[in-house]
Amino acid sequence: xxxxxxxxxxxxxxxxxxxxxxxxxxxxxxxxxxxxxxxxxxxxxxxxxxxxxxxxxxxxxxxxxxxxxxxxxxxxxxxxxxxxxxxxxxxxxxxxxxxxxxxxxxxxxxxxxxxxxxxxxxxxxxxxxxxxxxxxxxxxxxxxxxxxxxxxxxxxxxxxxxxxxxxxxxxxxxxxxxxxxxxxxxxxxxxxxxxxxxxxxxxxxxxxxxxxxxxxxxxxxxxxxxxxxxxxxxxxxxxxxxxxxxxxxxxxxxxxxxxxxxxxxxxxxxxxxxxxxxxxxxxxxxxxxxxxxxxxxxxxxxxxxxxxxxxxxxxxxxxxxxxxxxxxxxxxxxxxxxxxxxxxxxxxxxxxxxxxxxxxxxxxxxxxxxxxxxxxxxxxxxxxxxxxxxxxxxxxxxxxxxxxxxxxxxxxxxxxxxxxxxxxxxxxxxxxxxxxxxxxxxxxxxxxxxxxxxxxxxxxxxxxxxxxxxxxxxxxxxxxxxxxxxxxxxxxxxxxxxxx
Amino acid sequence: xxxxxxxxxxxxxxxxxxxxxxxxxxxxxxxxxxxxxxxxxxxxxxxxxxxxxxxxxxxxxxxxxxxxxxxxxxxxxxxxxxxxxxxxxxxxxxxxxxxxxxxxxxxxxxxxxxxxx
Numbered sequence: 001x002x003x004x005x006x007x008x009x010x011x012x013x014x015x016x017x018x019x020x021x022x023x024x025x026x027x028x029x030x031x032x033x034x035x036x037x038x039x040x041x042x043x044x045x046x047x048x049x050x051x052x053x054x055x056x057x058x059x060x061x062x063x064x065x066x067x068x069x070x071x072x073x074x075x076x077x078x079x080x081x082x083x084x085x086x087x088x089x090x091x092x093x094x095x096x097x098x099x100x101x102x103x104x105x106x107x108x109x110x111x112x113x114x115x116x117x118x119x120x121x122x123x124x125x126x127x128x129x130x131x132x133x134x135x136x137x138x139x140x141x142x143x144x145x146x147x148x149x150x151x152x153x154x155x156x157x158x159x160x161x162x163x164x165x166x167x168x169x170x171x172x173x174x175x176x177x178x179x180x181x182x183x184x185x186x187x188x189x190x191x192x193x194x195x196x197x198x199x200x201x202x203x204x205x206x207x208x209x210x211x212x213x214x215x216x217x218x219x220x221x222x223x224x225x226x227x228x229x230x231x232x233x234x235x236x237x238x239x240x241x242x243x244x245x246x247x248x249x250x251x252x253x254x255x256x257x258x259x260x261x262x263x264x265x266x267x268x269x270x271x272x273x274x275x276x277x278x279x280x281x282x283x284x285x286x287x288x289x290x291x292x293x294x295x296x297x298x299x300x301x302x303x304x305x306x307x308x309x310x311x312x313x314x315x316x317x318x319x320x321x322x323x324x325x326x327x328x329x330x331x332x333x334x335x336x337x338x339x340x341x342x343x344x345x346x347x348x349x350x351x352x353x354x355x356x357x358x359x360x361x362x363x364x365x366x367x368x369x370x371x372x373x374x375x376x377x378x379x380x381x382x383x384x385x386x387x388x389x390x391x392x393x394x395x396x397x398x399x400x401x402x403x404x405x406x407x408x409x410x411x412x413x414x415x416x417x418x419x420x421x422x423x424x425x426x427x428x429x430x431x432x433x434x435x436x437x438x439x440x441x442x443x444x445x446x447x448x449x450x451x452x453x454x455x456x457x458x459x460x461x462x463x464x465x466x467x468x469x470x471x472x473x474x475x476x477x478x479x480x481x482x483x484x485x486x487x488x489x490x491x492x493x494x495x496x497x498x499x500x
Numbered sequence: 501x502x503x504x505x506x507x508x509x510x511x512x513x514x515x516x517x518x519x520x521x522x523x524x525x526x527x528x529x530x531x532x533x534x535x536x537x538x539x540x541x542x543x544x545x546x547x548x549x550x551x552x553x554x555x556x557x558x559x560x561x562x563x564x565x566x567x568x569x570x571x572x573x574x575x576x577x578x579x580x581x582x583x584x585x586x587x588x589x590x591x592x593x594x595x596x597x598x599x600x601x602x603x604x605x606x607x608x609x610x611x612x613x614x615x616x617x
Contacts, residue, residue, distance in 0.1 A: 475557040475617070477549050478564030481542050482612050485567045489605050492535045492575075496528060496598070 093144035099128040101150035133158030151180035178311040198252040203275040206251040210270030214324040220276040225325040228266040234353040234448030237343035243332035249310025251291035267291040302450040351391040383426035396423030405441040532579040543568035563615040570608040
């Protein structure tokens with residue numbers, strides 16, 4: 001029973017946890033997966049020697065058998081209960097810890113939370129200074145995702161701190177962090193470790209006199225209507241978000257050289273980050289489109305993190321309110337917040353954009369089994385199946401830019417694989433005229449998708465001495481010359497002997 | 501009109517004397533000479549071919565040229581030993597010389613076949 005749950009696919013990033021078990025794809029989960037399982041064989045048959053006494057002891061033996069069976073079943077079900085986190089077969093997160101600094105957030109953000117619960121997530125709400133907060137127990141992570149809606153918290157309760165949260169992300173789990181105008185140093189530090197730099201001025205918020213949200217009262221233009229989204233169907237869904245998103249909070253910047261951080265919602269070119277109550281004495285350090293309002297980080301172990309500069313972005317008030325951007329005459333009855341947040345949460349909790357690659361196969365053209373070694377100038381075929389998780393099942397992934405490399409220090413062959421639209425990608429090519437130990441490498445990193453990094457080693461040998469061609473065509477004149485001298489010798493000897 | 505002998509006349513006279521002297525050689529020696537010319541001709545063809553195409557299967561080239569050179573050398577040896585005007589080999593029966601020639605050719609062709617590749 002336990003054996004059936006173990007499934008290994010060929011995506012790598014193995015990491016040993018402290019019990020020496022290999023975690024497939026570094027997504028952690030509980031340590032049962034990928035472990036060597038100790039199979040408990042319960043010997044229910046009595047040994048031979050007791051057969052002589054069997055008649056008198058039968059009732060006792062039956063009781064023993066029954067109790068052993070119940071213990072067995074109980075332990076199995078306990079382990080099964082622990083395996084209800086995400087697994088290789090079901091990568092969507094299940095249990096999410098939500099840390100709030102004010103329990104009123106539970107009701108003021110209820111639309112967001114109930115939509116998450118409706119999608120099947122188990123939310124565990126705690127106050128951020130609750131001393132019983134624990135992400136790990138006995139080496140196992142208790143949650144698959146963490147939502148930090150506690151921007152003002154200076155210290156978390158329990159054993160949670162910046163290092164624990166980063167460890168959580170390092171083990172492959174997901175994180176949503178919302179900051180606010182009063183963001184504490186703790187939140188800023190977490191963000192800085194992930195590559196997102198909030199404005200250092202603690203009293204600065206994002207102000208935009210060009211694209212603020214039009215409201216009845218004349219505000220200080222800190223409530224902005226942003227519609228500069230990143231172009232990505234994976235991150236934000238295939239339906240375009242028509243209405244702008246209402247935002248009120250602080251801005252952050254990301255390093256453009258960092259390829260793992262993406263700006264999902266950027267501010268308009270007229271935005272800047274400053275204190276609305278005081279006069280500006282120097283030009284603001286953050287301004288224009290380089291201000292990011294919402295960013296995502298996809299780490300190399302495929303953990304996903306969302307940083308939002310505004311906690312109100314998730315609130316019921318912003319979900320339900322109508323929006324009109326200053327300077328445009330379009331009035332939208334409902335802001336784009338709900339659609340934006342829903343789509344982004346689908347991405348961050350691995351309901352979308354999660355790929356797996358299985359069934360790597362290679363063989364010579366015309367054969368079916370995998371050889372252990374290839375010869376130079378062989379024709380071979382390589383195939384791999386790539387699936388995308390749709391939230392409930394694995395669908396075939398269709399793309400036309402997956403490439404396979406035949407690599408030894410540098411790619412000798414680089415071929416784009418063709419697909420049969422059912423998830424199978426294949427390519428055929430000729431082994432190069434170089435011998436050595438090569439690797440079939442598939443390195444696939446696309447914006448918003450998990451990265452695939454497959455490598456399979458295969459040696460390549462030169463010709464055996466009897467695999468060269470027997471007669472070399474360029475040498476035919478030499479063959480002819482040698483045979484003609486032999487014939488000439490025979491003819492000469494006949495003529496010499498039989499002439500007078 | 502006897503002009504003083506020019507070089508052209510000398511060359512012609514030399515050529516004529518060579519031709520008349522050569523026609524006096526016995527027939528069997530002429531046959532051997534023809535054989536040597538044939539071998540050298542084949543060798544020249546091979547060298548020209550190698551200059552054009554390149555020396556890729558060098559062992560085959562060497563084997564072909566060596567067979568021609570070897571046959572030429574052995575034929576010349578036979579001619580020396582069979583020539584009646586040669587005082588050194590006066591006591592050597594021509595059959596003995598011919599038998600040596602055949603055996604050496606056998607060894608030569610064995611080596612050639614091996615090295616041809």
